[in-house]
Amino acid sequence: MNRRILFYIVLELLISLAVVSSITEDSENFVQSRKTRDALEEPTSKVNYTGNQIWKTKLINDQHKKVIMSLRNQGLIQTWGGNRTSLDILVNPINLNEVADTLRNNDILYNIIIDNLQQAIEDENPPITHDNEDRQGHRMTWNSYHRTSDIWGFIDYLAQTFPDFCKVFTIGQTHEKRDIKVLKISNGKVGNKAVWIDGGMHAREWISPAVVTYIINQLVYNLDNEPDYMQNIDYYIAPVMNPDGYEYSHTIDRIWRKNRRPNDPTLSGFKLCYGTDLNRNFGYKWGLGGTSKDPCDVTYGGTRPFSELESKAMKEFIQGTAANWKAYISFHSYGQYILYPWGYASAVTTDYKDLQNVAHKAGAAIRAAGGPTYTIGPAASTLYPAAGGSDDWAKGVVRMKYSYTIELRDDGRYGFVLPASYIQVTSKEALAAVRVIVEAASQA
Ligand SMILES: [Zn+2]
Known part of the structure; x- marks a missing residue:
């Protein structure tokens, strides 16, 4: 009897030991499988958005x-474009019912804009033909969205072909060792005022580099037909501020927004997340509102102002030149807005009336060019607060008087996946807005 009891006690002990060890083994497996899953979360082939x-x-x-x-x-939705009264959201097919129920239960009205994102992505960008390459000496067109190599090839070609007029500066390199380039276009007149134009800060906003290169093309090949105030300006133009992210949005994930530098995993529960939102990383009122401290979030502002190679390169170049800066124009998409500071909070600058007047003239010029209505206002109160934006820094630190962020087309029909057939109309209206801002800059 005693032996029997002893036997059971020993058996019990052995079983509980086995259970304990299997739990530890499991939890090790759990850690292991989490690690594997996190590694797998970083896709190596093109992300498919079917459904x-x-x-x-x-x-x-x-x-x-x-x-x-x-x-x-x-994690049931991702947010796309939006303002204070409306927000476009991306819904994964497995969450469609749950999200629809939640919206209905909370009396939130919605309609479906794109019923299959993958189809919209496939329809967006027709294949590029290189028929013109021999004749024009570069691959750039405004019928398709081009890769960074075509864009760098284009501005390098301009600098080689028109050395008295165009100069390329490589202002830095990205984490993945891509060049960040700026094209200076200038007739060399002493006393010219300077205007900075950039695009492609957010990877997925493909219309932005397309529009900025169109503006470059116009300034280089058609400046004689532009008014005098357009001719006597030093233009510094950065068509792709985030080449790593832009390339990634072409090769892996069409809706990637941030840059591609891996973040410190200890800041996010040992989850390895990539990228900082460059337009939350500039050093004016950095980190205040509308930006995330979570490295996995799409609006992650970085560990400190100018923690990123791209924003730092831009800062050092702009502050390192003797240019007489008067205007800053950053092209983003989408929503059709002309925004001026401040973005960090609902407040305006002391000279906001000047910025507002010029924005209204730019909006009128867009309509006169056949474009749609662009909504005008200070960024935070028109859209939402977002601290660390490049426009706030350009205004607040560099004192570029006319500082704007222009959110290009469209108003949400296609959102980030605007078909390439819209490049030229969007570019023409953007150029009309640039003329108005440059005229104001020339008189500032
Ligand atoms: Zn953007």
Whole structure:
């Protein structure tokens, strides 16, 4: 009897030991499998968005905004473009029902804008033909969205062909060792004022580098037909501020936004996440509002102002030249907005009326060029607060008087996947806006 009891006690002990060891083994496996999964979360082949949908939601009160933010925090949706009353969201096919129920239960109206994102991506960019390359000496067209190599090839060609007029500066390199280039276009007149134009800070906003290269093409080949105030300006133009992200949006993930530097995993529960939002990384009121401290978030502002190679290169170049800066124009998409500071909070500059007047003239010029209505206003109160933006830094630190962020087409029909057939119309209206801002800069 005693022996029997002893036997059971020993058996019990052995079993519990086995259970304990299997738990530890499991938890090790768990850690292991989490690691593998995190590694797998970084895709190596093109992300497929079949069945993903874009919905436009109407947000008319704070409760609505809370619901959307909660869906976003649970990973059920991603947010796209939006403003204070409406937000476009991306919904994964497995979450369609749950998200629809949540919206309905909270009286949030929505409609489906894109019912299959993958199809929209496939329809967006026709293949590039290089028929013109021999004749024009570069590969650039405004019928397709081009890769960074074509864009660098284009501005390098201009600098070689028109050395008295165009000069390329390589202002830095990215984490993946790509060049960041700026084209200076100048007739060399003493006393010219300087204007900075950039594009491609956010990887997925493909219309932005397309429009900026169109403006370059116009300034180089057609400047004689432009008014005098356009001719006597030093232009510094950076068509692709985020080449790593832009390339990644072509090769792996069409809707990637940030740059591609891996973040410190200890800041995010040992999850390895890539990229900083460059337009939250500039050093004026950095980190205040509308930016995330989570390295996995799409609006992650970095560990400190100018922590990123791209924003740092831009800062050092702009502050290192003797240029007489008067205007800053950053092209983004989408939503059709002309925005001026401040972005970090709902406040305006002391000279905001000057910026507002010029923005209204630019908006009128866009309509006169056949374009749609662009909404005008200070960034934070028109869209949402977002600290660390390049336009705030250009205004607040460099004192470029006319500092704008222009959100190009469209208003959400295609969002980030605007078909390439819209490049030329969007570029023409953007050029009309640039003329108005340059005229103001020339008189500032
Ligand atoms: Zn953007």
